[in-house]
Amino acid sequence: MIKALVKILGLAALCGGGGIAHADLLGDAKRGETLFRDCRSCHQVGEGAQNRIGPHLNNIFGRKAGSVGDDYRYSKGLARMGADGLIWSFDTLDAYIENPKALVSDTRMAYRGMKDEKDRADLLAYLRDFSASPANIPESQPTARPREVELSSETLAIVGDKAYGEYLASECLTCHQRSGSNEGIPGVVGWPVEDFVIAMHAYKRQIRPHPVMQMMAGRLSDEEIAALAAYFEDLE
Amino acid sequence: MRLNRRAFIGTGVAATAALQAPMVWSQGRARVVVIGGGAGGATVARYLAKDSNGEIDVVLVEPAKHYYTCFFSNLYIGGFQDMADLGHSYGTLAAEYGVNVVHDWAVGVDRDAKTVTLAGGAVLSYDRLVLSPGIDFVDGSVPGWDVSVQNKMPHAYKGGSQAELLKAQIEAMPEGGRFAMVAPPNPYRCPPGPYERISMVAHLLTQVNPTAKILLVDPKESFSKQALFEEGWQKHYGGMVERIGPDFGGDKVEVRADTMEVIIDGNAEKVDACNVIPGQKAGRICEMAGVTEGNWAPVTGHTMQSRIDGNVYVLGDASNQGDMPKSGYSANSQAKVAAMAIRGELLGSSVFPAKFSNTCWSLIATDDGVKVGAAYEATDEKIASVSSFISQTGEDADLRKQTYEESLGWYAGITSDMFG
Numbered sequence A: 001m002i003k004a005l006v007k008i009l010g011l012a013a014l015c016g017g018g019g020i021a022h023a024d025l026l027g028d029a030k031r032g033e034t035l036f037r038d039c040r041s042c043h044q045v046g047e048g049a050q051n052r053i054g055p056h057l058n059n060i061f062g063r064k065a066g067s068v069g070d071d072y073r074y075s076k077g078l079a080r081m082g083a084d085g086l087i088w089s090f091d092t093l094d095a096y097i098e099n100p101k102a103l104v105s106d107t108r109m110a111y112r113g114m115k116d117e118k119d120r121a122d123l124l125a126y127l128r129d130f131s132a133s134p135a136n137i138p139e140s141q142p143t144a145r146p147r148e149v150e151l152s153s154e155t156l157a158i159v160g161d162k163a164y165g166e167y168l169a170s171e172c173l174t175c176h177q178r179s180g181s182n183e184g185i186p187g188v189v190g191w192p193v194e195d196f197v198i199a200m201h202a203y204k205r206q207i208r209p210h211p212v213m214q215m216m217a218g219r220l221s222d223e224e225i226a227a228l229a230a231y232f233e234d235l236e
Numbered sequence B: 001m002r003l004n005r006r007a008f009i010g011t012g013v014a015a016t017a018a019l020q021a022p023m024v025w026s027q028g029r030a031r032v033v034v035i036g037g038g039a040g041g042a043t044v045a046r047y048l049a050k051d052s053n054g055e056i057d058v059v060l061v062e063p064a065k066h067y068y069t070c071f072f073s074n075l076y077i078g079g080f081q082d083m084a085d086l087g088h089s090y091g092t093l094a095a096e097y098g099v100n101v102v103h104d105w106a107v108g109v110d111r112d113a114k115t116v117t118l119a120g121g122a123v124l125s126y127d128r129l130v131l132s133p134g135i136d137f138v139d140g141s142v143p144g145w146d147v148s149v150q151n152k153m154p155h156a157y158k159g160g161s162q163a164e165l166l167k168a169q170i171e172a173m174p175e176g177g178r179f180a181m182v183a184p185p186n187p188y189r190c191p192p193g194p195y196e197r198i199s200m201v202a203h204l205l206t207q208v209n210p211t212a213k214i215l216l217v218d219p220k221e222s223f224s225k226q227a228l229f230e231e232g233w234q235k236h237y238g239g240m241v242e243r244i245g246p247d248f249g250g251d252k253v254e255v256r257a258d259t260m261e262v263i264i265d266g267n268a269e270k271v272d273a274c275n276v277i278p279g280q281k282a283g284r285i286c287e288m289a290g291v292t293e294g295n296w297a298p299v300t301g302h303t304m305q306s307r308i309d310g311n312v313y314v315l316g317d318a319s320n321q322g323d324m325p326k327s328g329y330s331a332n333s334q335a336k337v338a339a340m341a342i343r344g345e346l347l348g349s350s351v352f353p354a355k356f357s358n359t360c361w362s363l364i365a366t367d368d369g370v371k372v373g374a375a376y377e378a379t380d381e382k383i384a385s386v387s388s389f390i391s392q393t394g395e396d397a398d399l400r401k402q403t404y405e406e407s408l409g410w411y412a413g414i415t416s417d418m419f420g
């Protein structure tokens, strides 16, 4: 718990620089309970919750991704994220629920994503009540949402230069196989542009854990990310 | 796949032309001769052929029919890889990409005439020359050792049979015997390589000869990923590895191959198997081409062009470029910058600012992988590191296992990036 907290705080500190307004307050848990109906066919939460199609969600805050217990089999991608150090916090859950496949490309969670920010805040407020000692989670930090996690529509609208993307991609192909294989290192061939862009920005801002990817993405400009996205989307 | 087929059709025509023309010929197409089919050379040949749609005639000169990667050769010693899986042929480069692969040694370069002479007598003219010959050893680096004793005290630092020999000698050690490694001085290929090897030898001995000892004689004060390796040796192989650094004479070492002795600061130590990794320099062809200064070939990081001759590019271990370690990953990364620069010069295609990166994974024990890496950019002076990371001591087992699995993914990725 302590370790998780340190990570959560570290993450919040990293994301919170530059005078960005945080602290959207906690959402409306009551409304979240209603929204949770969509999740219920796969996930249980509350007393006696069991793993079903999806893992149970008790104590999800502060839990390492892919770590609910031996009897639950995660996708490779989610297990990998967990091993890399992805801890479920307000920020990371928010990103995951918004677009599961953008955060964890091969997740088995067949959910398209909850696009409305307020809906997500409400849903998370509800789930948060089932984490062991929410009192241990400082009110202001993990529930704060740094706005910079979201990409501006200008960033999302950049049309990438494919020729440049092809050159930049040669660096990716040292590890990510051209064939799209997922063995050991996830494939990136054929990703939709938007998922790719969001994923790279998430590495760049260190929301996604993984030192190699954080380093690679860290030095890419918005245009370069768009160029790579444009190139990889069209590869077969 | 689409791209490949186009490249193949384009160069199929050229291959016919090559059959009719004499070896020395200059047709309409520009020709790039690449010497050395390793991490740098195979990659640059593949990218030049793939991205020029047959407009560049790419000739790759490499004596071996199969390239055995040095990377993962330590894992072979540890029993985690089969040697057969570390061999790669040039078949796809020739058949699918239209690279003209010539299995021969380059024995001379005439930079004024722009020709390369092969051991078989052929003379190849070039518009641009790429040298990626890897390393050779510095004469007299370890007194008592030269290549004439490499079968008694293998270096196992060039891949293939030397690693097999070393492994066999370690397996044949008497019970409770002693293995020694003489580690190289800086700079040398693969900074963590000797220490990954120590780990893999320890792993092997733990299985076959658990009372054996390992003596590591090292001229350097410190080494790559030192804290990680030392933690791992303590944890997995407690007491087996003893390191003698320069403070105890690790920099004053000689060997006697006939009596299997390592002499450290005048004291003879008898050993049962011995791996000598001597000091290194650029592959000899660089010196013959006259592009070296001291032991290495200086290049500009913007393009990987030799600082001595702009028509010559030097990649990988042989180059002196600045901050990048001599690794397969680095050579592969540099090759892509060079391929782009060469296409820009010969075909006028777009040239973007050079970016480089490197990550070196090492295996310490079963499922205990670590990594170190950095990103680089070219300045006028050198290739300069801009950011870096390294695995931490005390990481949990899941992360270490995953790091190891990632290295398997990297191996598959880089070898298909080199050989197609």
Ligand SMILES: Cc1cc2nc3c(=O)[nH]c(=O)nc-3n(C[C@H](O)[C@H](O)[C@H](O)COP(=O)(O)OP(=O)(O)OC[C@H]3O[C@@H](n4cnc5c(N)ncnc54)[C@H](O)[C@@H]3O)c2cc1C
Residues within 6 Å of the ligand: B035, B036, B037, B038, B039, B040, B041, B061, B062, B063, B064, B067, B069, B070, B071, B072, B073, B074, B104, B105, B106, B107, B132, B133, B134, B135, B156, B157, B158, B159, B189, B190, B193, B194, B197, B283, B284, B285, B315, B316, B317, B318, B326, B327, B328, B329, B330, B331, B359, B360, B361
């Ligand atoms: C034990 C060990 C472990 C390693 N582990 C890793 C690792 O995990 N990751 C990593 O990135 N790197 C690793 N490396 C380093 C890596 O192998 C080298 O840095 C890399 O191979 C350098 O590429 P290169 O193109 O410069 O030379 P090489 O790959 O050595 O290729 C040179 C080629 O040139 C040919 N050649 C030489 N002279 C001539 C000539 N005159 N004419 C024609 N052909 C010639 C040779 O036959 C050879 O095939 C390791 C090295 C060792 C020894």
